[in-house]
Amino acid sequence: MSISLSGILSSLTSKPLPPGYSLKPADSESSDSQSTHSPAEQKFLDYMKMSPAERMHAAMxxxxxxxxxxxxxxxxxxxxxxxxxxxxxxxxxxxxxxDKRTGLITDVSV
Known part of the structure; x- marks a missing residue:
């Protein structure tokens, strides 16, 4: 039995989607979709884009x-x-x- 990707896609696109759903990937944000974020959402998204070191620096x-x-x-x-x-x-x-594990604190400023 074989399944065709085009058959699946055509069956998905032939049916109307419920309100608020999209076939676009979740991570594909256009410039106009970013403008719809509230300030709190934008702050959260900016925070989540930070590396762990950047988050620690911001906390300090x-x-x-x-x-x-x-x-x-x-x-x-x-x-x-x-x-x-x-x-x-x-x-x-x-x-x-x-926690005294080896390598927990390392001085790399040599």
Missing amino acids: MSQLGITEDEYNAMDPAAQKAVEQKIQQMIQQQAEQNN
């Missing part, structure tokens, strides 16, 4: 009470001081964690 900046715009407006010396404070915070969190 939030704990320090610094926004991304404020950070970008700082001079390089102030940015370096903020980065050092974030490194200290991460190291303190790792030390407070009782």
Whole structure:
């Protein structure tokens, strides 16, 4: 028994779709579909696009009470001081964690 992809597609497209459904892939967002997102949805989508390291950095900046715009407006010396404070915070969190597995904290600044 063989199944034809064209037969399946034609049977799908011949029937009307329920409201709110589309045959487009979920990840294919056009520029006009992005404009329909609420500010909260857009903030969430931007957050989900971040890497885990970027998320951790954003969380630490939030704990320090610094926004991304404020950070970008700082001079390089102030940015370096903020980065050092974030490194200290991460190291303190790792030390407070009782998990002493090898490689948990690695200094790659050689």
